[in-house]
Amino acid sequence: MSNNSPTGAERSRRARPRLDRRQALIDAAIELLAEGNSADISAAAISRRAGVAHGLLFYYFTDKQGLVAAALADVLSKLAESQEPAADETSVRARMEGFVRRHIEFLERHRALYVRVVREGELGDSVVEHAVREARAEGARQVAALAELPDPLSPLQAAAISGWTGFLDRTADAYFDTPGLELDAIVALVVDAFEAVVDASK
Template sequence: MSSEKRTAPPRGQRRAALIEVAADLFARKPYDEIYISEIAEAAGVAHGLLFYHFKDKRGLYLAVLQQALDELVDLHRPREDELTREQRMRGLLRRHIDYRRAHVHTMLAFIRAGGQDPEVDELFERARRAGAEFVVDLLGLTTEPPPRVRVAIRGIMGLLDETTLDWLTHDCDVPAPELENLVYDAIVAILATVSSAHPELGDAVADLHAAA
Protein backbone atom coordinates (compact mmCIF):
# COMPACT_ATOMS: atom_id res chain seq x y z
CA MET A 1 0.00 0.00 0.00
CA SER A 2 1.43 3.36 -0.96
CA SER A 3 1.73 6.16 1.50
CA GLU A 4 1.88 9.87 0.82
CA LYS A 5 4.96 11.63 1.99
CA ARG A 6 4.19 14.71 3.98
CA THR A 7 6.20 17.78 3.25
CA ALA A 8 6.54 20.80 5.46
CA PRO A 9 4.96 24.00 4.16
CA PRO A 10 7.33 26.46 2.48
CA ARG A 11 9.38 28.65 4.79
CA GLY A 12 7.34 31.76 3.95
CA GLN A 13 4.10 30.02 4.83
CA ARG A 14 5.48 28.74 8.14
CA ARG A 15 6.68 32.23 9.03
CA ALA A 16 3.32 33.79 8.13
CA ALA A 17 1.47 31.20 10.21
CA LEU A 18 3.64 31.96 13.25
CA ILE A 19 3.04 35.70 12.84
CA GLU A 20 -0.70 35.05 12.66
CA VAL A 21 -0.69 33.15 15.95
CA ALA A 22 1.51 35.74 17.65
CA ALA A 23 -0.61 38.61 16.31
CA ASP A 24 -3.65 37.15 18.03
CA LEU A 25 -1.80 36.89 21.36
CA PHE A 26 -0.25 40.36 21.16
CA ALA A 27 -3.65 41.85 20.30
CA ARG A 28 -5.18 40.42 23.48
CA LYS A 29 -2.35 40.78 26.02
CA PRO A 30 0.45 43.27 26.73
CA TYR A 31 3.90 42.43 25.37
CA ASP A 32 5.45 41.84 28.81
CA GLU A 33 2.77 39.30 29.74
CA ILE A 34 3.49 37.03 26.78
CA TYR A 35 6.32 34.50 26.81
CA ILE A 36 7.95 32.78 23.88
CA SER A 37 6.86 29.42 25.34
CA GLU A 38 3.23 30.58 25.19
CA ILE A 39 3.58 31.57 21.54
CA ALA A 40 5.26 28.28 20.69
CA GLU A 41 2.54 26.31 22.46
CA ALA A 42 -0.24 28.26 20.72
CA ALA A 43 1.45 27.68 17.36
CA GLY A 44 2.13 24.02 18.10
CA VAL A 45 5.84 24.30 17.33
CA ALA A 46 9.14 23.97 19.17
CA HIS A 47 10.87 27.06 20.56
CA GLY A 48 13.69 26.52 18.12
CA LEU A 49 11.47 27.16 15.12
CA LEU A 50 10.50 30.57 16.47
CA PHE A 51 14.12 31.44 17.10
CA TYR A 52 15.02 30.24 13.62
CA HIS A 53 12.55 32.61 11.97
CA PHE A 54 12.68 35.59 14.33
CA LYS A 55 15.76 35.25 16.63
CA ASP A 56 13.79 36.33 19.72
CA LYS A 57 10.43 37.57 20.99
CA ARG A 58 11.17 41.13 19.96
CA GLY A 59 11.90 40.04 16.39
CA LEU A 60 8.56 38.25 16.26
CA TYR A 61 6.84 41.26 17.82
CA LEU A 62 8.26 43.62 15.19
CA ALA A 63 7.04 41.22 12.50
CA VAL A 64 3.57 41.35 14.05
CA LEU A 65 3.66 45.16 14.09
CA GLN A 66 4.79 45.20 10.45
CA GLN A 67 1.77 43.07 9.57
CA ALA A 68 -0.45 45.41 11.58
CA LEU A 69 1.01 48.34 9.64
CA ASP A 70 0.15 46.67 6.34
CA GLU A 71 -3.39 46.08 7.57
CA LEU A 72 -3.72 49.68 8.78
CA VAL A 73 -2.53 51.03 5.44
CA ASP A 74 -5.12 48.87 3.68
CA LEU A 75 -7.86 50.49 5.78
CA HIS A 76 -7.31 53.68 3.78
CA ARG A 77 -8.24 52.04 0.49
CA PRO A 78 -11.76 53.19 -0.48
CA ARG A 79 -14.27 50.38 -0.85
CA GLU A 80 -16.41 50.04 -3.96
CA ASP A 81 -19.55 51.39 -2.28
CA GLU A 82 -17.79 54.50 -0.94
CA LEU A 83 -18.51 57.00 -3.68
CA THR A 84 -18.78 60.33 -1.86
CA ARG A 85 -16.28 62.11 0.37
CA GLU A 86 -18.49 61.50 3.37
CA GLN A 87 -18.73 57.76 2.62
CA ARG A 88 -14.97 57.53 2.20
CA MET A 89 -14.23 59.37 5.45
CA ARG A 90 -16.84 57.53 7.48
CA GLY A 91 -15.76 54.20 6.00
CA LEU A 92 -12.18 54.89 7.01
CA LEU A 93 -13.15 55.89 10.55
CA ARG A 94 -15.40 52.85 10.94
CA ARG A 95 -12.66 50.49 9.79
CA HIS A 96 -10.12 52.12 12.11
CA ILE A 97 -12.46 51.92 15.10
CA ASP A 98 -13.29 48.28 14.42
CA TYR A 99 -9.65 47.34 13.84
CA ARG A 100 -8.41 49.08 16.97
CA ARG A 101 -11.08 47.45 19.11
CA ALA A 102 -10.09 44.03 17.73
CA HIS A 103 -6.35 44.67 18.28
CA VAL A 104 -6.36 46.60 21.54
CA HIS A 105 -2.86 45.90 22.86
CA THR A 106 -1.21 46.09 19.45
CA MET A 107 -2.70 49.53 18.89
CA LEU A 108 -1.88 50.70 22.41
CA ALA A 109 1.74 49.68 21.81
CA PHE A 110 1.79 51.67 18.58
CA ILE A 111 0.21 54.80 19.99
CA ARG A 112 2.08 54.78 23.30
CA ALA A 113 5.54 54.12 21.83
CA GLY A 114 6.17 57.87 21.78
CA GLY A 115 9.95 57.96 21.33
CA GLN A 116 10.62 54.97 23.57
CA ASP A 117 11.26 52.58 20.68
CA PRO A 118 12.57 54.01 17.39
CA GLU A 119 11.62 50.93 15.35
CA VAL A 120 8.02 50.97 16.60
CA ASP A 121 7.89 54.75 16.15
CA GLU A 122 8.92 54.38 12.52
CA LEU A 123 6.19 51.86 11.80
CA PHE A 124 3.61 54.07 13.48
CA GLU A 125 4.82 57.11 11.55
CA ARG A 126 4.32 55.22 8.30
CA ALA A 127 0.73 54.49 9.33
CA ARG A 128 0.17 58.18 10.08
CA ARG A 129 1.64 59.17 6.73
CA ALA A 130 -0.83 56.83 5.03
CA GLY A 131 -3.63 58.57 6.90
CA ALA A 132 -2.35 62.01 5.89
CA GLU A 133 -2.13 60.93 2.26
CA PHE A 134 -5.73 59.73 2.46
CA VAL A 135 -6.90 63.16 3.65
CA VAL A 136 -4.82 64.95 1.00
CA ASP A 137 -6.43 62.80 -1.68
CA LEU A 138 -9.90 63.29 -0.15
CA LEU A 139 -9.43 67.05 -0.35
CA GLY A 140 -8.38 66.81 -3.99
CA LEU A 141 -4.94 68.33 -3.40
CA THR A 142 -2.42 67.54 -6.12
CA THR A 143 0.54 69.41 -4.65
CA GLU A 144 2.17 69.65 -1.22
CA PRO A 145 -0.41 71.06 1.24
CA PRO A 146 0.16 74.64 2.43
CA PRO A 147 1.70 74.80 5.92
CA ARG A 148 -1.55 75.46 7.81
CA VAL A 149 -3.31 72.65 5.95
CA ARG A 150 -0.38 70.29 6.55
CA VAL A 151 -0.47 71.04 10.27
CA ALA A 152 -4.25 70.54 10.37
CA ILE A 153 -3.97 67.18 8.63
CA ARG A 154 -1.35 65.99 11.09
CA GLY A 155 -3.61 67.18 13.87
CA ILE A 156 -6.41 65.06 12.46
CA MET A 157 -4.19 61.99 12.67
CA GLY A 158 -3.40 62.77 16.29
CA LEU A 159 -7.08 63.35 17.00
CA LEU A 160 -8.00 59.89 15.76
CA ASP A 161 -5.18 58.26 17.72
CA GLU A 162 -5.81 60.03 21.02
CA THR A 163 -9.58 59.65 20.80
CA THR A 164 -9.39 55.92 20.22
CA LEU A 165 -6.61 55.57 22.83
CA ASP A 166 -8.89 57.03 25.49
CA TRP A 167 -11.78 54.89 24.23
CA LEU A 168 -9.79 51.66 24.38
CA THR A 169 -8.41 52.36 27.85
CA HIS A 170 -11.95 52.97 29.13
CA ASP A 171 -13.35 49.66 27.89
CA CYS A 172 -14.90 51.22 24.78
CA ASP A 173 -17.52 52.95 26.92
CA VAL A 174 -18.87 55.07 24.03
CA PRO A 175 -20.87 53.18 21.37
CA ALA A 176 -18.79 52.85 18.21
CA PRO A 177 -21.27 54.75 15.97
CA GLU A 178 -21.21 57.67 18.43
CA LEU A 179 -17.42 57.65 18.45
CA GLU A 180 -17.42 57.67 14.65
CA ASN A 181 -19.74 60.70 14.60
CA LEU A 182 -17.67 62.51 17.21
CA VAL A 183 -14.41 62.05 15.31
CA TYR A 184 -16.03 62.85 11.95
CA ASP A 185 -17.51 66.12 13.24
CA ALA A 186 -14.20 67.12 14.83
CA ILE A 187 -12.29 66.43 11.61
CA VAL A 188 -14.73 68.51 9.57
CA ALA A 189 -14.46 71.37 12.08
CA ILE A 190 -10.66 71.36 11.80
CA LEU A 191 -10.76 71.36 8.00
CA ALA A 192 -13.42 74.07 7.94
CA THR A 193 -11.17 76.28 10.08
CA VAL A 194 -8.27 76.17 7.63
CA SER A 195 -10.36 76.17 4.46
CA SER A 196 -11.36 79.81 4.98
CA ALA A 197 -7.81 80.80 4.00
CA HIS A 198 -7.55 78.22 1.23
CA PRO A 199 -10.40 78.47 -1.30
CA GLU A 200 -9.11 75.42 -3.16
CA LEU A 201 -10.43 73.30 -0.29
CA GLY A 202 -13.87 74.88 -0.38
CA ASP A 203 -15.83 72.30 -2.38
CA ALA A 204 -14.33 69.28 -0.61
CA VAL A 205 -14.86 70.71 2.88
CA ALA A 206 -18.38 71.86 1.94
CA ASP A 207 -19.24 68.29 0.94
CA LEU A 208 -17.99 66.94 4.25
CA HIS A 209 -19.60 69.73 6.24
CA ALA A 210 -23.01 69.23 4.62
CA ALA A 211 -22.91 65.59 5.67
CA ALA A 212 -21.89 66.52 9.20
Protein backbone atom coordinates in the same frame (compact mmCIF):
# COMPACT_ATOMS: atom_id res chain seq x y z
CA MET B 1 9.59 1.62 16.35
CA SER B 2 12.50 3.97 17.08
CA ASN B 3 12.08 6.51 19.89
CA ASN B 4 13.68 9.03 17.54
CA SER B 5 10.77 8.94 15.10
CA PRO B 6 9.25 12.39 14.59
CA THR B 7 5.89 13.10 16.19
CA GLY B 8 2.89 14.19 14.15
CA ALA B 9 3.43 17.81 15.21
CA GLU B 10 7.08 17.65 14.20
CA ARG B 11 6.19 16.17 10.81
CA SER B 12 3.61 18.94 10.33
CA ARG B 13 6.19 21.61 11.14
CA ARG B 14 8.69 20.10 8.73
CA ALA B 15 6.10 19.91 5.97
CA ARG B 16 5.03 23.53 6.42
CA PRO B 17 6.56 25.82 3.75
CA ARG B 18 9.01 28.43 4.98
CA LEU B 19 6.77 31.39 4.26
CA ASP B 20 3.95 29.70 6.17
CA ARG B 21 6.23 29.21 9.19
CA ARG B 22 7.22 32.87 9.11
CA GLN B 23 3.57 33.93 8.88
CA ALA B 24 2.65 31.46 11.63
CA LEU B 25 5.08 33.26 13.96
CA ILE B 26 3.61 36.63 13.00
CA ASP B 27 0.05 35.37 13.56
CA ALA B 28 1.02 33.86 16.93
CA ALA B 29 2.62 37.11 18.07
CA ILE B 30 -0.52 39.03 17.07
CA GLU B 31 -2.75 36.57 18.93
CA LEU B 32 -0.69 36.75 22.12
CA LEU B 33 -0.42 40.53 22.02
CA ALA B 34 -4.17 40.73 21.49
CA GLU B 35 -4.81 38.63 24.58
CA GLY B 36 -3.73 41.55 26.76
CA ASN B 37 -1.18 42.19 29.46
CA SER B 38 -1.60 38.79 31.10
CA ALA B 39 -0.40 36.93 27.99
CA ASP B 40 3.12 35.53 27.85
CA ILE B 41 4.84 37.04 24.80
CA SER B 42 8.23 35.47 25.33
CA ALA B 43 10.00 34.04 22.30
CA ALA B 44 9.31 30.53 23.62
CA ALA B 45 5.58 31.23 24.07
CA ILE B 46 5.26 32.70 20.57
CA SER B 47 7.06 29.71 19.05
CA ARG B 48 4.82 27.27 20.94
CA ARG B 49 1.68 29.08 19.79
CA ALA B 50 2.94 29.04 16.20
CA GLY B 51 3.85 25.36 16.40
CA VAL B 52 7.34 25.94 15.03
CA ALA B 53 10.83 25.35 16.39
CA HIS B 54 12.04 28.07 18.74
CA GLY B 55 15.15 28.74 16.66
CA LEU B 56 13.10 29.72 13.61
CA LEU B 57 11.97 32.89 15.35
CA PHE B 58 15.57 34.07 15.47
CA TYR B 59 16.22 32.79 11.95
CA TYR B 60 13.42 34.86 10.43
CA PHE B 61 13.41 37.92 12.71
CA THR B 62 16.78 38.10 14.55
CA ASP B 63 15.04 38.67 17.89
CA LYS B 64 11.62 38.92 19.49
CA GLN B 65 11.40 42.67 18.96
CA GLY B 66 11.95 42.14 15.25
CA LEU B 67 9.06 39.68 15.23
CA VAL B 68 6.81 42.06 17.18
CA ALA B 69 7.63 44.84 14.71
CA ALA B 70 6.77 42.50 11.81
CA ALA B 71 3.52 41.51 13.53
CA LEU B 72 2.62 45.14 14.09
CA ALA B 73 3.45 45.98 10.47
CA ASP B 74 1.18 43.11 9.38
CA VAL B 75 -1.73 44.49 11.42
CA LEU B 76 -1.10 48.06 10.28
CA SER B 77 -1.03 47.01 6.62
CA LYS B 78 -4.45 45.44 7.13
CA LEU B 79 -5.59 48.73 8.69
CA ALA B 80 -4.48 50.60 5.57
CA GLU B 81 -6.35 48.11 3.35
CA SER B 82 -9.49 48.41 5.46
CA GLN B 83 -9.56 52.19 5.03
CA GLU B 84 -9.93 52.14 1.25
CA PRO B 85 -13.16 53.93 0.24
CA ALA B 86 -16.32 52.04 -0.58
CA ALA B 87 -17.80 52.31 -4.07
CA ASP B 88 -20.71 54.48 -2.89
CA GLU B 89 -18.46 56.99 -1.10
CA THR B 90 -18.26 59.48 -3.93
CA SER B 91 -17.94 62.82 -2.13
CA VAL B 92 -14.95 63.92 -0.06
CA ARG B 93 -17.16 64.08 3.04
CA ALA B 94 -18.46 60.54 2.50
CA ARG B 95 -14.96 59.17 1.90
CA MET B 96 -13.64 60.85 5.05
CA GLU B 97 -16.56 59.59 7.14
CA GLY B 98 -15.94 56.07 5.84
CA PHE B 99 -12.22 56.35 6.53
CA VAL B 100 -12.76 57.53 10.12
CA ARG B 101 -15.46 54.95 10.85
CA ARG B 102 -13.37 52.05 9.51
CA HIS B 103 -10.30 53.31 11.37
CA ILE B 104 -12.14 53.36 14.70
CA GLU B 105 -13.85 50.02 14.07
CA PHE B 106 -10.50 48.42 13.19
CA LEU B 107 -8.89 49.75 16.37
CA GLU B 108 -11.85 48.44 18.36
CA ARG B 109 -11.43 44.94 16.87
CA HIS B 110 -7.72 45.03 17.75
CA ARG B 111 -8.23 46.84 21.04
CA ALA B 112 -5.92 44.85 23.32
CA LEU B 113 -3.05 44.95 20.85
CA TYR B 114 -3.53 48.68 20.23
CA VAL B 115 -3.57 49.50 23.94
CA ARG B 116 -0.62 47.28 24.77
CA VAL B 117 1.69 48.31 21.94
CA VAL B 118 0.62 51.80 20.85
CA ARG B 119 -1.15 53.53 23.74
CA GLU B 120 0.84 52.10 26.62
CA GLY B 121 4.05 51.65 24.63
CA GLU B 122 4.76 48.50 26.61
CA LEU B 123 7.31 47.18 24.14
CA GLY B 124 8.87 50.62 23.66
CA ASP B 125 11.32 49.51 21.03
CA SER B 126 12.60 51.87 18.35
CA VAL B 127 11.71 49.34 15.62
CA VAL B 128 8.13 49.19 16.88
CA GLU B 129 7.96 52.98 17.13
CA HIS B 130 9.19 53.19 13.53
CA ALA B 131 6.40 50.85 12.38
CA VAL B 132 3.81 53.03 14.10
CA ARG B 133 5.26 56.21 12.58
CA GLU B 134 5.24 54.64 9.12
CA ALA B 135 1.61 53.58 9.55
CA ARG B 136 0.62 57.08 10.59
CA ALA B 137 2.46 58.53 7.60
CA GLU B 138 0.63 56.09 5.29
CA GLY B 139 -2.66 57.09 6.90
CA ALA B 140 -1.86 60.75 6.26
CA ARG B 141 -1.14 59.95 2.60
CA GLN B 142 -4.44 58.10 2.31
CA VAL B 143 -6.30 61.02 3.87
CA ALA B 144 -4.71 63.53 1.50
CA ALA B 145 -5.73 61.41 -1.49
CA LEU B 146 -9.29 60.90 -0.20
CA ALA B 147 -9.64 64.64 0.34
CA GLU B 148 -8.26 65.38 -3.16
CA LEU B 149 -5.52 67.59 -1.74
CA PRO B 150 -2.57 68.56 -3.95
CA ASP B 151 0.45 66.30 -4.15
CA PRO B 152 2.82 67.21 -2.68
CA LEU B 153 1.15 68.87 0.27
CA SER B 154 2.36 72.23 1.41
CA PRO B 155 4.33 72.11 4.69
CA LEU B 156 1.36 73.68 6.49
CA GLN B 157 -1.08 71.13 5.05
CA ALA B 158 1.25 68.25 5.97
CA ALA B 159 1.49 69.58 9.54
CA ALA B 160 -2.29 70.00 9.70
CA ILE B 161 -2.99 66.42 8.59
CA SER B 162 -0.33 65.02 10.91
CA GLY B 163 -1.95 66.85 13.84
CA TRP B 164 -5.40 65.70 12.76
CA THR B 165 -4.37 62.02 12.69
CA GLY B 166 -3.27 62.42 16.32
CA PHE B 167 -6.66 63.96 17.09
CA LEU B 168 -8.36 61.00 15.40
CA ASP B 169 -6.52 58.50 17.59
CA ARG B 170 -7.08 60.46 20.82
CA THR B 171 -10.77 60.85 19.99
CA ALA B 172 -10.97 57.12 19.32
CA ASP B 173 -9.47 56.56 22.78
CA ALA B 174 -12.20 58.76 24.28
CA TYR B 175 -14.86 56.79 22.40
CA PHE B 176 -13.51 53.48 23.71
CA ASP B 177 -13.15 54.75 27.28
CA THR B 178 -16.36 56.75 27.67
CA PRO B 179 -19.68 54.91 27.98
CA GLY B 180 -22.54 56.47 26.07
CA LEU B 181 -20.59 58.07 23.24
CA GLU B 182 -22.14 57.26 19.87
CA LEU B 183 -19.89 56.28 16.98
CA ASP B 184 -21.89 58.41 14.52
CA ALA B 185 -21.32 61.48 16.68
CA ILE B 186 -17.59 60.74 16.98
CA VAL B 187 -17.25 60.26 13.22
CA ALA B 188 -19.02 63.57 12.54
CA LEU B 189 -16.85 65.37 15.11
CA VAL B 190 -13.59 64.05 13.66
CA VAL B 191 -14.57 64.82 10.05
CA ASP B 192 -15.74 68.32 11.06
CA ALA B 193 -12.32 68.83 12.66
CA PHE B 194 -10.63 67.62 9.48
CA GLU B 195 -12.55 70.07 7.32
CA ALA B 196 -11.69 72.93 9.67
CA VAL B 197 -8.01 72.00 9.74
CA VAL B 198 -7.81 71.73 5.95
CA ASP B 199 -9.56 75.06 5.46
CA ALA B 200 -7.19 76.73 7.91
CA SER B 201 -4.13 75.31 6.15
CA LYS B 202 -5.02 76.56 2.66
